[in-house]
Amino acid sequence: MAEVKRFETDVAIIGSGGAGLAAGIEARDAGARAIAFEMASEFGGAAITSGGGCMIVGTPLQKEKGIEDNPDLAFDDWVKWGGPSVDKVWARYYIEHSLHDLYHWAEGLGVKWVDMKTQEGNSVMRWTRAERSGLGLTTHMIDGFRGRGGEMVANTEITGIKFDDQRVTGIEGINTETGAAVDVAAKAVVVSTGGFNSNLDMILEARPDLCGDKILEGSGPGSTGSGHKLVRRVGGQLTHMDHVWFYAYSTPDYRDPNQRRGLVCRQIPGYIWVNQQGRRFHNEALSGGNSASPALLAQTPRHCWAIVDTPMKAGLEVADPYYRDGAKVNREKIEELLADSPFIKKADTLAGLAEEIGVAVPTFVATLERYNQACRQGLEEEPEFGKPLKSSKPFDTPPYYAIQFFPLARKNFGGIKTDLECRVLDKHFEPIQGLYAAGEACGMAGGHINGSAGLEGTMLGPSIFSGRVAGGWAAREAGHGDGFVGKANRG
Ligand SMILES: Cc1cc2nc3c(=O)[nH]c(=O)nc-3n(C[C@H](O)[C@H](O)[C@H](O)COP(=O)(O)OP(=O)(O)OC[C@H]3O[C@@H](n4cnc5c(N)ncnc54)[C@H](O)[C@@H]3O)c2cc1C
The missing domain is CATH 3.90.700.10 (Succinate dehydrogenase/fumarate reductase flavoprotein, catalytic domain)
Structure with missing residues (x-):
């Protein structure tokens, strides 16, 4: 009989990119035990190789340069760019919280925001880069999670979500080095597995109009859409999957x-x-x-x-x-x-x-x-x-x-559908008990926060933010804390 490696925790997190790490930090801050499982040998996902630029509104860097910005202006730009399929509630939620719940929160982890860049579609400069780009930002998040007592387990591919008596009870998977089975008992699970743009079959399934053309895979190697499949198997809904973002x-x-x-x-x-x-x-x-x-x-x-x-x-x-x-x-x-x-x-x-x-x-x-x-x-x-x-x-x-x-498929603006607490919704729009999702697996947040086009910096920022939201509410379901509250920009 092959060995089974067993874990027991409050919050089990699938994936260690921007969303998963943020979820872990939030869960630990609420007092919950949290373990992040990562299928790669290294932590950080696409986030660690990213440009590290986030769309943030009303920052000290903007003020230093005399740039007048506010959430209403940013929201107008966002909706004009992303079109009718923007999830306006999630977009508002992110924009209104980006200053305190991303910029200053990340500073609290040691991140230094160093410069800004003009990006198409923005009426003012607000793409804000962390020192050493995605590497700097994500390394501070890894240290922040570990420093709070969060556990990280590499080389572990999660292959199933355990479901019993109408609620999620944990996850299972395999150690990709030893072949040993992994079994995790958890009170809540956060799916933060990233997008699906390194899986050409899934891209063409979402965009059948492109079958017959040469389309290139262009996200991080872990962006294989595995989380989408896990969630589907327990009744979760996917939405706006055709919103694949290409670069030329x-x-x-x-x-x-x-x-x-x-x-x-x-x-x-x-x-x-x-x-x-x-x-x-x-x-x-x-x-x-x-x-x-x-x-x-x-x-x-x-x-x-x-x-x-x-x-x-x-x-x-x-x-x-x-x-x-x-x-x-x-x-x-x-x-x-x-x-x-x-x-x-x-x-x-x-x-x-x-x-x-x-x-x-x-x-x-x-x-x-x-x-x-x-x-x-x-x-x-x-x-x-x-x-x-x-x-x-x-x-x-x-x-x-x-x-x-x-055309290079780089980012996914559609994915797992959640509510504002990042609870995964079923086909009746009812939350699946114990199951949360965040980050690019959810089209960055909620299912389709960007609509069909993103202003740049609207991938990493919302992924981290929704990770925090998911971690806070997952911890609450596990009996710790009051859920994610945060602090609004103009609060
Ligand atoms: C080169 C590049 C540059 C980018 N630059 C920017 C930028 O400057 N600004 C911006 O806004 N966005 C940028 N992005 C997009 C941004 O990096 C992603 O949207 C963001 O990292 C998503 O975070 P995430 O945590 O949801 O997913 P990821 O960071 O991709 O992390 C997901 C993790 O889950 C793991 N995983 C997947 N399936 C499983 C499984 N079954 N079991 C265990 N682990 C699993 C993966 O291995 C991965 O480590 C860039 C993307 C790329 C590829």
């Missing part, structure tokens, strides 16, 4: 044995994107998920070629640890990618490049010539799509490169 600037990772993952290519100043008809189709300076991605998805076929000449190539960065030495870009590995990837073509002339990528030579050359002319004329913007030319130059230095970009 990604080329296939040719080293991936499954040929499914994408590499995010950033920071190529001055490059342009050309479709398979040899034409530009977008202002490349607007590279966000609500502008560039719909533009790319509207092309036939749904891919494009990022065109780069030799000086521009020097700015290419790939957001993947293989292509970096810590904070530094590893240029040798970038050269290896340019030389070896079957999705990157090279030629000594623009006409030759067009032939390499199978695009009509006269159209392609004319597209490049029009763009070059705008650069040579010293225009502020090129006239076709309004791209600012400040960091641009003509394509004039061979060899030229064409990097093939496909």
Whole structure:
């Protein structure tokens, strides 16, 4: 008989990303015992590799820069961007609490908020980054959870939620190293397993309109949608699953044995994107998920070629640890990618490049010539799509490169449906006793807080916030504390 490793706790948490850690900290602060189970060998999920930027309203950093912001303005921006499917109650809840219950709360864990960035769709700057990005933010949360006596168990994939007499009684799983069964008795369970954008089958199930196109997996390796399946099996509802958020600037990772993952290519100043008809189709300076991605998805076929000449190539960065030495870009590995990837073509002339990528030579050359002319004329913007030319130059230095970009599924704005206490709801909109969910597994919070588009920073922030809410109410169900209360921004 194989060994069974048994645990007993008040709150069992599935996943150790931003939401799971926040749930654990909150549960411990309420006096409940809490254990986080993580299937990977390392803790932190997608949160630890993230940009660490959160949309926060009314911060000291904004005040220092003389930026006037308030929850009403942020809410208007949020709803305009996310469209009719925004969960307005959850959006309000997050926005109204982001200052105290995220910014200052995280400071209490040792997080330092260091700078801000303008992001598309916001009327003022409010994307706020933690020192050392997602690594800094999440490391402080891991330390905060452990420092409060929270337990973390790695290499443990949870494969079932135990259900008895109309309520959840624990979870079960497997130690992925030893194969030993894991059995957990718990008074409440928090599902914080992240999204499903590293599971192409689930992406295409949610977006059948994209079957037949090449779509790249682009979230953390643990974002396989396992929590969605666990919750479904005990009667929980999923909602807005088609709200998959894509980015446009990604080329296939040719080293991936499954040929499914994408590499995010950033920071190529001055490059342009050309479709398979040899034409530009977008202002490349607007590279966000609500502008560039719909533009790319509207092309036939749904891919494009990022065109780069030799000086521009020097700015290419790939957001993947293989292509970096810590904070530094590893240029040798970038050269290896340019030389070896079957999705990157090279030629000594623009006409030759067009032939390499199978695009009509006269159209392609004319597209490049029009763009070059705008650069040579010293225009502020090129006239076709309004791209600012400040960091641009003509394509004039061979060899030229064409990097093939496909839509990269990065974030999930739909998922497990919960109420405002993060209780998982069944098909009658009744809470399932003892079962809570938070973070990207719930489309960041509640099921669809962002609607169909997010303002950036509206993934990590709401994931952490909803994690806190879930942890507080799960602890209460386990007999500890009064549930999550928090402090409103203008309270
Ligand atoms: C490269 C990148 C950069 C990003 N940058 C930003 C940013 O700057 N700002 C922003 O707002 N958002 C950003 N995001 C999105 C943000 O990181 C996620 O939305 C956020 O981390 C979600 O938190 P989470 O805890 O719900 O999920 P995750 O952080 O993904 O954690 C889920 C954890 O659950 C584990 N897990 C899954 N299934 C099981 C199971 N069955 N058993 C045990 N463990 C399991 C996973 O291994 C993982 O560790 C970024 C995402 C990526 C991929």
